[in-house]
Amino acid sequence: xxxxxxxxxxxxxxxxxxxxxxxxxxxxxxxxxxxxxxxxxxxxxxxxxxxxxxxxxxxxxxxxxxxxxxxxxxxxxxxxxxxxxxxxxxxxxxxxxxxxxxxxxxxxxxxxxx
Numbered sequence: 001x002x003x004x005x006x007x008x009x010x011x012x013x014x015x016x017x018x019x020x021x022x023x024x025x026x027x028x029x030x031x032x033x034x035x036x037x038x039x040x041x042x043x044x045x046x047x048x049x050x051x052x053x054x055x056x057x058x059x060x061x062x063x064x065x066x067x068x069x070x071x072x073x074x075x076x077x078x079x080x081x082x083x084x085x086x087x088x089x090x091x092x093x094x095x096x097x098x099x100x101x102x103x104x105x106x107x108x109x110x111x112x113x114x
Contacts, residue, residue, distance in 0.1 A: 002049075003027045004071040008057050008081035011038035015080040016046075022076070023050050030070060032057070033081065057081035 005022045009015035010031025019031045023046045031046075032055040033039050039052035055066040057079075 003075035004073055005029045005076040005078070006032065006070060006074050007078040008032045008055075010078075010080065011035060011042045011052070015078070016042050018078050018080060019050060020046050023047055027076075028071070032066060 003022075005019075005027045007015050007019045007022070007029060010019040010029070011033040015031065015033070019029050019042065022029050027049065029046070029050045030053055031039055031042060031050060032053050034054065034056045036052070036054045039054060043050045043052040053066060053069050055062045057063060058081075
């Protein structure tokens, strides 16, 4: 069964590799990042099951707007976007609200600093 997966920082490096792994298994993947061009290249290379959404995970307004662009149900969140110690609040915000359904698997997915 295909899952809905979100990978922050999914346009390059480790995030792209993680997204590729999920896509290869047939999952539907949304990759996010600050730079549109690398995201679009990655989505095109990884196949039709991957969609790119520009979102700076350190910007609370962009993180909130991202939620409206995601599937109603998210099965896997890979919080790979780089964040500095002074910019973790938005990452914490997306983590503590996941999954939006609040089902039995709902739990914070974030670093111990949360």
